[in-house]
Amino acid sequence: MHGPSSALTTAGAERPRYEVADVVRAYGAEFLRTHPTSPVQRRALQAIARCRTAALGGHVEGCDACGHKRIAYSSCRDRHCPKCQGAARAKWMAAEQAMLLPVDYFHVVFTLPRTLNALLRVNPRALYTLLFRAAAATLLTFARDPKHLGGEPAITMVLHTWGQTLTEHVHVHCVVSGGALSADRSRWMALPRHGFLFPVLALSQVFRGKYLAALGRLRQRGQLRFTGQCAELAESQAWLNLFATLQHTPWVVYAKPPFGGPARVLKYLSGYTHRVAISNDRLLSVGDGSVRFVWKDYANHNAHKEMTLPAAEFLRRFLLHVVPPGFMRIRHYGIVANRHREQKLARCRELLGVAAAAPAPEPIDTPDTDTHGEALHDTDTERAPAPCPICGAPMRIIELLAPQPHDTS
Numbered sequence: 468m469h470g471p472s473s474a475l476t477t478a479g480a481e482r483p484r485y486e487v488a489d490v491v492r493a494y495g496a497e498f499l500r501t502h503p504t505s506p507v508q509r510r511a512l513q514a515i516a517r518c519r520t521a522a523l524g525g526h527v528e529g530c531d532a533c534g535h536k537r538i539a540y541s542s543c544r545d546r547h548c549p550k551c552q553g554a555a556r557a558k559w560m561a562a563e564q565a566m567l568l569p570v571d572y573f574h575v576v577f578t579l580p581r582t583l584n585a586l587l588r589v590n591p592r593a594l595y596t597l598l599f600r601a602a603a604a605t606l607l608t609f610a611r612d613p614k615h616l617g618g619e620p621a622i623t624m625v626l627h628t629w630g631q632t633l634t635e636h637v638h639v640h641c642v643v644s645g646g647a648l649s650a651d652r653s654r655w656m657a658l659p660r661h662g663f664l665f666p667v668l669a670l671s672q673v674f675r676g677k678y679l680a681a682l683g684r685l686r687q688r689g690q691l692r693f694t695g696q697c698a699e700l701a702e703s704q705a706w707l708n709l710f711a712t713l714q715h716t717p718w719v720v721y722a723k724p725p726f727g728g729p730a731r732v733l734k735y736l737s738g739y740t741h742r743v744a745i746s747n748d749r750l751l752s753v754g755d756g757s758v759r760f761v762w763k764d765y766a767n768h769n770a771h772k773e774m775t776l777p778a779a780e781f782l783r784r785f786l787l788h789v790v791p792p793g794f795m796r797i798r799h800y801g802i803v804a805n806r807h808r809e810q811k812l813a814r815c816r817e818l819l820g821v822a823a824a825a826p827a828p829e830p831i832d833t834p835d836t837d838t839h840g841e842a843l844h845d846t847d848t849e850r851a852p853a854p855c856p857i858c859g860a861p862m863r864i865i866e867l868l869a870p871q872p873h874d875t876s
Contacts, residue, residue, distance in 0.1 A: 485750035494778035514545035524870035532860035552741035567729035571645035573664040574723040577602040578638040585697040601678040603800040618647030618656040622800040631762040633784035655818040671720040744788040
């Protein structure tokens with residue numbers, strides 16, 4: 468055992484060498500002076516820069532056995548912060564586990580064409596919502612068809628807006644049960660053993676039709692904005708040209724082989740739901756006005772490659788993936804939709820002959836702001852401190868630290 472120590476350390480010494488927060492602190496102020504940003508983007512940068520620093524306060528933990536002390540600074544809890552997704556993920560996973568059924572699940576991905584990117588930048592809430600609705604409606608249409616399932620499946624969807632190099636790649640990941648509850652709730656409709664859920668080409672065509680029809684209705688109602696690079700779309704002919712292009716563009720729908728049972732679904736979801744555009748462990752260097760990071764080239768057998776971007780370009784790309792305030796990036800449809808969820812799941816378990824589960828907690832997608840628009844932060848005082856790194860004895864909170872002034876200029 469090590470001898471007594473009174474040294475004051477900072478919790479989290481095993482963090483990655485470089486963090487997105489380092490980029491923000493070094494280059495964020497200049498970026499904000501030279502690039503237009505929205506209020507939610509500015510709040511995200513401020514939260515990331517302040518996360519787990521004296522700016523948010525925190526507490527001091529002490530070990531009664533050896534006298535070791537350490538500071539634990541508060542987290543910002545912004546959902547765009549690479550360091551603040553663990554607690555939200557754990558809470559969400561507990562709720563999700565209670566909703567899984569003992570059947571195979573499938574993974575389906577619906578992707579929007581890049582032609583829509585300019586329009587998406589200025590209408591993110593409307594067009595992301597439309598993506599969820601069109602994808603869900605497509606899956607439910609096929610599932611309810613007697614030629615496929617003939618009932619209502621369980622569908623969980625997760626929005627991702629990025630590719631490996633932080634460029635725009637807007638898509639929604641769907642986890643779909645390999646079976647469905649019949650309309651009269653009298654039978655569980657098992658998926659035929661042919662190895663796939665629905666034909667992807669047909670899914671793609673129906674998805675495109677549903678999305679474009681709803682997009683056209685949004686424009687007719689005057690519910691779309693046309694500014695920046697999509698300003699010309701306010702003109703009727705430019706809009707018609709865009710629509711014609713989209714109608715003749717193949718829309719990518721990808722279906723993976725079945726996951727297997729609930730345990731494999733949970734393993735997948737645990738690493739996929741509360742992700743941000745880039746994790747800290749992908750950063751290789753920050754300095755001299757640039758950011759170097761590793762990325763996976765899916766088109767080249769998942770080869771790992773390196774990319775260096777000017778810091779301003781890195782921040783610009785990162786901020787493309789800040790979603791509107793309060794926007795829910797994880798949604799449930801079919802059997803697990805909020806309405807009548809508990810009753811439907813109970814009936815499914817009865818039909819499948821499995822024990823009833825406890826009522827599922829409400830699934831969450833942690834918001835990035837409170838009702839007053841101020842950044843939330845977690846004092847981390849509700850969780851028991853980790854054991855002492857010196858002697859392994861329990862540690863306790865011995866002092867609370869008030870937030871310190873922080874220069875956000």
